[in-house]
Amino acid sequence: MSLDKYYTLGRSGLRVSRLSLGTMTFGDDWGWGAAEDTARAMFDRYLDAGGNFIDTADLYTEGTSETMLGKFIEQAGARDRVVLATKFSYNAQPGNPNAGGNGRKNILRAVEGSLRRLRTDYIDLYLLHTWDRVTPAEEVVRTLDDLVRAGKIRHAGLSDAPAWYAARAQTFAEAHALSPLVNLQLEYSLAERHIEHEFVPLGQQLGMGITAWSPLAMGLLSGKYRPGEAGGEGEGRLAKVTAAPGFERFTERNWRIVAALEQVAKQAGKPMAQVALNWVATQPGIASVIVGATKLAQLDANLAALDFELPAELRARLDAASAPERPFPYYMFADAQQTRLHGGVAVGDKPAGYAPPVFVDAVPARAVQAAR
Template sequence: MAKVNTKEEAKDVSKIVPEFDKSKQIKSLASYSLLGRSGLRVSPLAFGTGTFGDAWGAHWTTNKEDAKKILGRYLEAGGNFLDTADSYQSGQSEEITGELLREISNRERVVIASKFTFGTHPGDPNGGGNGRKHMIEAVNASLRRMGTDYIDLYWVHNWDTMTPVEEVMSSLNNLVQSGKVRYIGLSNPPAWYLGRAQTIAELRGWEKLAGIQMQYSLAVRNIEHEYVDAAQELGLGIVPWSALANGLLTGKYKIENNKVTGEGRMASTWVTDPFMDATTPQMINLVEVLKTVAKELGRTPAQVALNWVTNRPGVSSTIIGASKLSQLEDNIQALEFDIPEELLTKLNEASKPPLAYPYFFHEGTLQEGVKATTEVNKFRRGYNNPR
């Protein structure tokens, strides 16, 4: 441990523990961060194993031999965070993930995240949702499929609109107390539900949420209206999914006449974010701006898009996927460079989401009216803005 010799050195904490110097950007898969306000260390890119299996068709399939090479390379490069779910490939993803880990890695060195919510038993009214009965059966089934006795991070995959939040949080707390789960989080929740869940857990002394998993990319920035501030206020690490917008931000697709064409699942099969319209004027312009910025930097569009999202406020780790080793290598290289301020501004302007009510009340001239033509600073000198 570094010794502090003078009062001046003591003031500059970055000289003692440079890994906590927030002015330094992520540079490799081994640049670990805490997941929110928890003690769980995760790599800046999480590897999603949703293509491990063949139940979803050819465009969503990575054969086992390739999966082993890709996963091995990810771990070798310093990655430690794997993301799967009980519904991925009808359970095959969890099975193959567990099998490959037993072959190539030490289970204790890897953070395994899985999810539950979606129905896995057609015809069974308790075969889906977030109620206690399904939750307990789901976690036990996931443990069996992966061949492990605990899950590091267990996500509620989706809000089921019915189960009382108290039941969800008390049941998740019980799973942590039982040792079957180490950390918990929510994926795709309404913001009000997220705030209520974390507050209830805090007030009742239950296990608190460590993170939220949300769709977030240059193409879809809606969470900036509400969730980014909420996550930082509530101590939650943001874990973006679909950071490349199902491949749109790789620049490999052509968009014309309201149609997406090219080689890849976006042009030929179903996608995980069907509500994103890739054919709007803003999307078309965004892709062109992204290509231009990438060319100026000597990088690929995918690398620039990933670099952008990994360095956004509140983001702890970003989920990536790869069906080829070359794709993984390209993604890892996204961590190796800085985007200059002027190019970052171009990306931010091209991707800026429209303000909806009531968010336009919180910016610009309306906020000036709140201040009654006086100058008001948010924080006194000497205090850090928590956001």
């Protein structure tokens, strides 16, 4: 079990582990997290395995996650080693609209709180947590660029925002020579593959590596849930939140995916969770996969997810079982339509290495991207 292979994140020189330690479970403030001693053991185990990419947010366990991480990193003397990512967006003061959202006022407020709780003077990767439907992309990008120039953050990115908004933000940054966004943090799993339509090509074209959250579909793909009279049965967080809008996971389609995953995992001789994580981590455009746990044994199992290669035949079975529907306009881009577009002549992307690399001052203009 080793995480000593790293990808550069998007079009940047920031090197990150292919598995990121998610710390939404650090602290029991929400009723299902990990106490401090367990959280510390998971933090130590992740670093011992060679991991360097740690994800948190000011929202997680009401700030306890950031507070614990700050303490752990300081005690371990690991600040220069770890790539520390945190997020802003969610309101910290009910009744005060400017203590949340993605406007400049809240970003500047939120970053100071995160720096204080994390016991550091800089954040490696600072992310907009969730689109607020209000703030212009230009305001967000300008503010993040100011934070980079002030030395309070090193890189920036977006989480849970529309593809058109991410594209607007990145192209604005490019047009005005502002710090580019290097990361998109998005939900992705065998049960949730919609990012393949827009976000994966967006990240590959505009230089934003994708980090995948909920790669086990909130535990659905771990094997601890089964169909039941109420939709699903099992012990875990998912049973508590699946009724919330947007978090429904106990569906007929998902049970078909679980059944296919169980068969593939049995044939591969690996736990279901490891196979599901391996599939996500080796998909195009994915820089890193966020793994979280409430128990050390869970984390140990997850960290072994990259210790094997999934055979092509088994991967194909998972692809087929989980294939998402093609909404408009994507069904218009199928092979049959492309054949008519090109007059029956095979026309595709240029082969790898077709164009010579562009060099600036003897350094490649584009860093090796996170995508496969």
